[in-house]
Amino acid sequence: MEGYFYTKEHEWVTVRDDTATVGITDFAQKQLGDIVFIEFPSLGSVYSQGDEISVIESVKAASEIYAPISGKVITCNDAVEGSPDLVNLNPEGDGWLFKISEIESQELNSLLSHSEYEEYIKKITE
Amino acid sequence: MxxxxxxxxxxxxxxxxxxxxxxxxxxxxxxxxxxxxxxxxxxxxxxxxxxxxxxxxxxxxxxxxxxxxxxxxxxxxxxxxxxxxxxxxxxxxxxxxxxxxxxxxxxxxxxxxxxxxxxxxxxxxxxxxxxxxxxxxxxxxxxxxxxxxxxxxxxxxxxxxxxxxxxxxxxxxxxxxxxxxxxxxxxxxxxxxxxxxxxxxxxxxxxxxxxxxxxxxxxxxxxxxxxxxxxxxxxxxxxxxxxxxxxxxxxxxxxxxxxxxxxxxxxxxxxxxxxxxxxxxxxxxxxxKPSKFRTGLRLLGKSIARPGMAVKSLDGLEIGKITSGAYSPSIGCSIAVALIANEFSNPNSKLFVEIRDKNVEAEVVQLPFVSNKYYRGG
Missing domain, CATH: 3.30.1360.120 (Probable tRNA modification gtpase trme; domain 1)
Structure with a gap:
């Protein structure tokens, strides 16, 4: 998972051509259970790192998604809007949530690497 | 200790x-x-x-x-x-x-x-x-x-x-x-x-x-x-x-x-x-007639109404609270039960549920949402 960064709130982000793709981790989707709805941010809206950007509704509860990186939302994943269960099936692939441009790439340094995130999960599930 | x-x-x-x-x-x-x-x-x-x-x-x-x-x-x-x-x-x-x-x-x-x-x-x-x-x-x-x-x-x-x-x-x-x-x-x-x-x-x-x-x-x-x-x-x-x-x-x-x-x-x-x-x-x-009534709601949006959320009339007046809410797998939409002012509880009445500061439209429906299949004998 080279080039992937993680938050302690279980979002992932990866950057290509100055555009960040954001989703939730496999650990997060397992915790949430059946995902039934995602309240996407409106296109063009600007968020700072750590802002509440979206809400995921599962059968069990609503959970906030926080922006892992500052920037402007330019795309939401239409496929996920139609079939929210894509996030359960492939959270770190087809189940991505949105893309953010005009990012502050130095903010990636404050996030966890794949191995650091794995360590973190191990710690909180002990 | x-x-x-x-x-x-x-x-x-x-x-x-x-x-x-x-x-x-x-x-x-x-x-x-x-x-x-x-x-x-x-x-x-x-x-x-x-x-x-x-x-x-x-x-x-x-x-x-x-x-x-x-x-x-x-x-x-x-x-x-x-x-x-x-x-x-x-x-x-x-x-x-x-x-x-x-x-x-x-x-x-x-x-x-x-x-x-x-x-x-x-x-x-x-x-x-x-x-x-x-x-x-x-x-x-x-x-x-x-x-x-x-x-x-x-x-x-x-x-x-x-x-x-x-x-x-x-x-x-x-x-x-x-x-x-x-x-x-x-x-x-x-x-x-x-x-x-x-x-x-x-x-x-x-x-x-x-x-x-x-x-x-x-x-x-x-x-x-x-x-x-x-x-x-x-x-x-x-x-x-x-x-x-x-x-x-x-x-x-x-x-x-x-x-x-x-x-x-x-x-x-x-x-x-x-x-x-x-x-x-x-x-x-x-x-x-009681002042409040337990009422079934069908939400028009896909977001889920959770217990405690406010139910409002179309002119924005709070008329009650959600008591249960979920995604209904059988119907494929968001449903809820609310305790609301009786005069708003007639089937087909339109209401709002306030979900995260947004008014989501909802319609009063008869309970149960899915008809029961009890075995009455014979």
Whole structure:
């Protein structure tokens, strides 16, 4: 998972051509259970790192998604809007949530690497 | 001081080892460690129950026997049904009422037998209320009447269109039973009580059996390919679709049965007599309509209404609160139950639910959301 960064709130982000793709981790989707709805941010809206950007509704509860990186939302994943269960099936692939441009790439340094995130999960599930 | 974790130690039903072996995801519920779901998902467990049948462990619920002394007048003082008209083997759904006509708990009560003119009743109450209920009931019993708690018994529930076909292979007599009937039976010489009722809107059975034998029976039922184990997650979406109340969410010590859209369960004879706790409020609400009413809502957006969210009229006035809400797998949309001002509770009325500072449109619909399929016999 080279080039992937993680938050302690279980979002992932990866950057290509100055555009960040954001989703939730496999650990997060397992915790949430059946995902039934995602309240996407409106296109063009600007968020700072750590802002509440979206809400995921599962059968069990609503959970906030926080922006892992500052920037402007330019795309939401239409496929996920139609079939929210894509996030359960492939959270770190087809189940991505949105893309953010005009990012502050130095903010990636404050996030966890794949191995650091794995360590973190191990710690909180002990 | 002792280990602080000790106070958080959860109770276990006799089926906990089975839940673990079936890979259940366990959660604390009413101080018990209970399965939220098993290997697949809440939604697939929901569909399985609606299309085939599912086995639920409901042993956390309170089972108790009541007998002896001048029992009927004491119970009728706190439960608004006509116990004298209850035949042996009949079950009634009712509520335990407080002074103010609020609901202490809702329950199932059945007449198991009459010995020398003395009735023996079995009650089944909510897990989260059982200690409060037993204390409340005992405080209203006459001397000579006993409330015997039955922690020695487990309770399992088999629900869904195939439940009768599955259970008859183990207990052939069940096919002849009708909805809301119960009977004593024996299974490998052990006494069991089978009731044809449930909490899903489907045909189904609840079986009360000694703790020592419940695992064996559950495993036997699960051997049939029609059956899957079902957790509390699907239990909640199933009961919500069936329009059934969850105590603590939809009803509580303040809600009356009339407000809760449960007037159908009140005995007409007892209403006429008016000799039970809270009867003046209840009789008054039946005459003049209650100010609030438990109402079904269908949301037009996909977001989920959660308990406590405000319900508003189209001109933005708060008219009540959501008491239960979920994604309905059977209908494929977001549904909710709310306690709202009565004048807004007519079917097809348009309302708003405030979800995260946004007004989401909703429409009042008749309960239940999904029609029930109880077996009425014949």
């Amino acid at each position: 002792g280990d602080p974790r000790e106070s958080y130690k959860l109770k276990a039903t006799s089926l906990l080892p089975l839940h673990k072996s079936l890979m259940a995801q366990l959660v604390p519920f009413a101080n018990y460690s209970m399965p939220l779901k098993y290997e697949t998902s809440i939604i697939s467990e929901h569909f399985h129950t609606r299309s085939s049948c599912g086995l639920f462990d409901v042993s956390h619920m309170g089972q108790a026997d009541l007998y002896g002394g001048d029992i009927i007048s004491a119970l009728e003082r706190i439960i608004p049904i006509d116990l004298r008209s209850l035949n042996i083997g009949q079950i009634r759904y009712s509520q335990i009422l407080n002074d103010n006509g609020g609901i202490v708990d809702d329950l199932m009560i059945s007449l198991l037998k009459i010995t020398n003119g003395q009735p023996l009743y079995r009650i089944i109450v909510n897990a989260s209320c059982k200690d409060k209920d037993y204390q409340f009931i005992r405080s209203h019993l006459n001397p000579g009447t006993t409330l015997r708690e039955r922690p020695d018994l487990s309770l399992i529930s088999l629900q869904g269109p195939e439940s009768s076909n599955v259970l008859k292979r183990i207990i052939p007599q069940v096919t002849k039973m009708a909805f809301m009937k119960c009977q004593k039976d024996t299974l490998d010489d052990k006494e069991i009580i089978i009731s044809r009722c449930g909490y899903t809107g489907e045909d189904g059975f609840e079986i009360s059996i000694e703790n020592n034998y419940v695992k064996q029976l559950a495993e036997k039922i699960l051997e049939y390919k029609e059956t899957l184990p079902i957790g509390l997650g699907a239990r909640d979406t199933l009961r919500l679709e069936a329009g059934l109340c969850l105590y603590g969410n939809d009803i509580n010590d303040d809600t009356s049965p009339v407000e809760a859209n449960l007037s159908w369960s009140l005995s007409k004879k007892r209403i006429k007599e008016g000799n039970f706790l809270g009867s003046s409020r209840i009789i008054n609400e039946l005459k003049t």
